[in-house]
Amino acid sequence: MRTVIVFFVALCCCLGISANPLLFHQFGVNHLTHENGLANNTILEIYQDKTGFLWLGTDVGITRYDGVHFHNYDLPENGSRAVKRIYEMEQDSLLWFKKDGLKEIACFDKKTGLYLPLESTQDGLLTDIADICLADSALYGITSTGIVRLNYQRNNDGIRITPEMVMEANRELLRLQCGGNSLYTLDESNQITIFNLKTKQKQFLDYKRLNTTKDIAKFKVLNGTLWISTKWNGTYCYRPETDELRMLGDSNERLKYLDVEDIDLKNDTTLIAATSHSILCVTFAHADYIKAPLHVSELSFDNFMYDSFVKNRITKLTIDKKNAIIWLGTFGKGLMKSNMKDKNIHRILLGSEIKDINGVAQDARGYIWLATKHNGLWKSKSNTLSTDMKFEMWEHSVPGSSFCLFKDNNGSLWIGQEDGTVSWINPLSNKLTQFKPEYGEIGPIGNIESIYHCMHNRLWLVTKKGLFIYDYQNDTCVGAISFNGEVRKVTSMYEDGDGIMWLGTNNGVRRAEMKDGKLVLDYGREDKVGIPRTEVLAVYVNRHNQLYISYADKIVQTDGQREGITDVKILQKDMISGHTSCIIDDKSGNTWMGNNTGIMVINNKTKVSYTYTFPERFFNVCQLNDGNLLWVSSTGLMYFDPRELKSRNHTNKLYISDLGINYNIVEIGKEINGQVILKKPIYLMDELILKHANNSVMFCLSDFTYDQTPNKIEYRLIPVQQEWRNTYKTELEFSDLEAGKYTLEVRPISINDEEVPLTTINFEVKKHWAKTYLAFVGYILLIVSILALYRYYHKAKEAKRTFYRKKEEILKNSLAEAVKSQKEECVVNRLRNQARYGMARELRTPLSLVTAPLKEMMEDESLSATLQPKTKLAYRSAIGMQDVCDLMLDIYRQEDENMHLTVGEYPAHTIINNAISSSNELLNIAPIKLHYDKNKPIKTSLWVDRKKMEYIFRNILSNAYRHISYSGNVYVKTFMKNIDGMAYFCFQVEDDGKDVIQESAVYVLSKEEGGDELTNQLCPELGILLMKEQITAHHGDIHIEQKKDSGTCVTVFIPMGKEHFEKDSKVEFVEAEPASQEPQQEVPVIVTAEEKELQMSEEEQMTFSMAVPAPGTKHKILVIEDHKDIRLYMKVLFGANYTVIMAENGEEGVRLARKELPDIILSDVMMPKMDGFECTRILKEDVKTCHIPIILLTALVGDMDIVKGIEYGADDYIVKPFNPEVLRTKVKRLIKSRMDLKQVYMKLMMATNTPEQDKEEEEKPKEDPFIRQIFEIVENNLQNPTFNVKRLAEMLNMSQPTLYRHVKMLTNYTIIELIRGVRLKRAAELLRTRKYSIQEVSEMVGYNDAPTFRKHFVEFYGTTPSTFANKEEAEEKK
Helix, strand or coil, X not given: CCEECCCCCCHHXXXXXXXXXXXXXXXXXXXXCHHHCCCCCCEEEEEECCCCCEEEEECCEEEEECCCCEEEEECCCCCCCCEEEEEEECCCCEEEEEEXXXXXXXXXXCCCCEEECEEECCCCHHHCCCEEEEECCEEEEECCCEEEEEEEEECCCCEEEEEEEEEECCCCEEEEEEECCEEEEEECCCCEEEEECCCCCEEEECHHHHCCCCCEEXXXXXXXXXXXXXXXXXXXXXXXXXXXXXXXXHCCHHHHCCCEEEEEEEECCEEEEEECCCEEEEEECCCCXXXXXXXXXXXXXXXXXXXXXXXXXXXXXXXXXXXXXXEEEECCCCEEEEECCHHHCEEEXXXXXXXXXEEEEECCCCCEEEEECCXXXXXXXXXXXXXXXXXXECCCCCCCCCEEEEECCCCCEEEEECCCCEEEECCCCCCEEEECCEEHHHEECCCEEEEEECCCCCEEEEECCEEEEEECCCCEEEEEEECCCCCCCEEEEEECCCCCEEEEECXXXXXXXXXXXXXXXXXXXXXXXXXXXXXCCEEEECCCCEEEEECCCEEEEEECCCCCEEEEEEECCCECCCCCCEEEECCCCCEEEECCCEEEEECCCCCCEEEEECCCCEEEEEECCCCCEEEEECCEEEEECHHHHHCCCCCCCCEEEEEEECCEECCCCCEECCEECCCCCHHHCCEEEECHHHCCEEEEEECCCCCCCCCCEEEEEECCCCCCEEECCCEEEECCCXXXXXXXXXXXXXXXXXXXXXXXXXXXXXXXXXXXXXXXXXXXXXXXXXXXHHHHHHHHHHHHHHHHHHHHHHHHHHHHHHHHHHHHHHHHHHHHHHHHHHHHHHHHHHHHHHHHHHHHHHHCCCCCCCHHHHXXXXXXXXXXXXXXXXXXXXXXXXXXXXXXXXXXXXXXXXHHHHHHHCCHHHHHHCCEEEECXXXXXXXXXXXXXXXXXXXXXXXXXXXXXXXXXXXXXXXXXXXXXXXXXEEEXXXXXXXXXCCCCCHHHEECCCCCCCCCCCCCCCCCEECXXXXXXXXXXXXXXXXXXXXXXXXXXXXXXXXCCCHHHCCCCCEEECCCCCCCCCCCCCXXXXXXXXXXXXXXXXXXXXXXXXXXXXXXXXXXXXEECCCHHHHHHHHHHHCCCCEXXXXXXXXXXXXXXXXXXXXXXXXXXXXXXXCHHHHHHHHHHCXXXXXXXXXXXXXXXXXXXXXXXXXXXXXXXEXXXXXXXXXXXXXXXXXXXXXXXXXXHHHHCCCCCCHHHHHHHHCCCCCCHHHHHHHHHXXXXXXXXXXXXXXXXXXXXXXXXXXXXXXXXXXXXXXXXXXXXXHHHHHHHHHHHCCCCXXXXXXXXXXXXXXXXXXXXXXXXXXXXXXXXXXXXXXXHC
């Protein structure tokens, strides 16, 4: 059931509470809609029968509600189904109601749950009834002729109605009401007629007496008084006996102009009115409504929740006087319920500054104290408890600080503060004494979060640092304990009658006591009784010295002196709410507990509990001096007398409102499993007969009190349950009952030890058909049939076996074929690997013929300085290829060997040095910086197979060199590490390569994967699976960690010792062999990064000394290449004649191109971050760089790659390896062609003056037709000052960005520069004629002002327009 918090104000007046307008925040209502089971959210009528059921008129029929379940009875879909004016004829359980919008009525039988068909002895009567009412146990209606009595007779087919005229009418009657012996009608002229059924006399009330010209909206008879509401002109009450009329709005404007939708009396002096804008409570001084003074209060005032659910939506108001509930029907918002039972509850609203209350107490003089966690200590301004009590901050309090509070048995107040100060307020003298506890080396104990005064006159203080016991009389801490990992906080403290302190902690309950001068916390109480140790919300010792421990989902009651548990209350079983945060006893010895949905009280004598539900949550409580309980809730403060609240406990008789069979609600007359179970409502039945198929039964219970949350009940099912059981459920389920007779007994639980009513129902479950006589006859026939079928089955089974034998032979043949195919595939893979091995082996011979001469050439001092760096680059690349070949050969050799290990003890440094030294030649020649502390002693010895371990280390190093493309940093580290108690020797290689080695790129030359292609051609991880296999055989592990742009880290974990090999059958222990089987020779020296620094700097000095630019202006070349050696070669190749700019990737290349604007760009394609294709696309789409020619250099040789590069705008595409002369020639040609083209268009825009010059121009290359077209368009629009780039783009049918790029690429000029050049060229020609002034020339070429024209002319020709012609003549004379 969904609860929506909607608030009321004037309800306080109705309940005897002062009418504080802020108190509306404290009352909640239930909101019931279609989601809760309602047939429709529009409620037009509410009627409550004598049993307690609510009958609701909706837009689709009527609905029955019992406080738990809704039963919807929809009208047939033949006309209006909206129901208004429900009346009950109690003698035959018939409900009569009027259909809204039609002059029709309908009848519903509560016993059968059916609508009864109606017929009449008078034609047209059933479509002429405008309204009905019930008076003197008779049904009356108004028709077009007057008031008739609707006499009816029930027959098998339905109900037959015979009308009897009671009062004729001359006007059309609109509405009908009854009161006592009189009928009240409203006609079309707004006249109200009162007809006495006994005297047959009429009395009239003219609407003119109501002082209104508008229609009467509603009228109703209550307590013999006629209540009339008009549309926006107030509400009236009229007494027919004395003909007295009173307008309720005379003394209160809130009733004067409101449209009252419905009214009802709560009692003789209180009227509740529902208006279009609010709910009003009208309180009369006495029952003489005509003369009694009245007070009007709003039950809903300026409330957004009210506006959303109620405003302009109320259709019906009904008061359940027995249960003190207001029911509201709404238009489209469902049914709303307001509980008015809280007349014994008093609430105090707090200001927004008082929140997070940490403690509450009343001092001896009656003042209320509130300690907050974040905003100081507050004290009531008055010592008289009332709902309008106000608070002020204590004079010694610090705003924004934290306080805690405790009241001891002597009435003293103990206050703990955030700064560690303890304050003591004497109840007799009101004297304030303060202490500043300190403890040993800790010093001040810090922020006090909780404080408790024990019977030994000591203070127990909880801070963030721990728990302290403070002897304030001697100003010393006598005990302390710091919070550790097991106990991190103390949530609650309480002392029992024996002086033992019980602590609630984050890890269960603890018993605290001093032993040998030390504070000790005993634990394990939960463990002994099988309760998990979770956070304790509260601990409390009641007057019977029983300890209560509150957890989130349970409350445990125990005796502190014993280990056992007295009682356990579990959420959803014994409690309807959990999270009990505060516990206290009243003066009668009952224990009260505040939780997240209300307050639960336990009778410690009978162990019976009862829950009072409230819309707020409760955090703290204290007992006031007069015995009342004061609670701290989520909405403020609440107090009540526990004796008066206990008397509110109801023990209404429980009714069985619904029956469920096999977990489905049974409707009256509905057939289930071939049986009609209910012929009338279940609450009217004393016994049931159920077929065995219907032996799962559910009884739905209701006490018709319509409480928000049900309370505990007791039940037993005789004979299977002799003892009473209790539950909070409103549904009792009994599944799979055996055949037999049963009696269900149900009763409510009373906390006041009073006698409670008992509800009983008898039912019988019939035997299953399988246990009847006919069933046994069937069993015999079944056995005979089985024997006959067995013979048939035996034959079928034999045939099936034959079928499966044939199928098995087919599967065997298929398996043999698959094994044969797998073997053939292994042979193919083996041959493929052998071919790779042969290729790698054959490559070593030509590589040797390459490396040897190159090395000799490097050592030749006569070699020119120009060829030295080129020779070294070639030698370095050849050594790298040789390293790859060696790696592939090592992989193949290791695969040929099995995983049988010959393990011996070898020094770790020997194995590592041998692995590093194997690539010493590569380290000497390549720009690889190996960071390895070769002087660091490694005294560790490893039990390994030396050959396999050296292979692993060599393979990891070779892969690292390849990750960095033989140019970068490689870091080698060794260290020890303990994992799960076992020592490991770790060999780690880390590089700064920028490519990520995906798992799919791991490539192994193995028997299983010999045919796979490389998925990452840049850096496949060669031999990784083989390395993993060999390391696993050594009981070790290998980890590969890769991050983009930060390199790859490979770590090998080798277990120390040899114990792990003892049970390994594939291991053979041998004596340690020498580290090398070859003849004694000088061990190569390992070249580290530090030792190569000088060598590398000298090399770079030599290389870049060649690139010193020659005098004069040089063209710029931007080289975008991620390979360091290629960049170095490009510097050597072009450095003498060009200014070379370097970029390592596409992103950097784009940035440098935009900044430097080079004359040509040479770009690789496969690069990190951004490849060459994307780089080309971006540069060609940029207006600033689109004119720069681009040559792509790549190893991609496919036609699609070449086409893609050209489509992206590349000017040429050269495949690696490339001819340097070809590359130099293409670079020179592209730069020259761009410069020639620029000169052509430059001269086109310059003024011509002689035929000889024109003839000379004709011999130059012709301009592009597209540019020629632009010139013509601009020349034709010279005198148009509004002509611009946008207009030019429209005339050319292209976008402005495209026009910018196209012109820039063809002419090296921007489109604006081009247009300006044409204008200035024409201006020069006009000036040369000497026929026009400068102002006229500027206007003829499209300039609006002469200064701008003069500025641009000077920039273009280097002279002013006035001197241009003279200068031209002077040059001609020369």
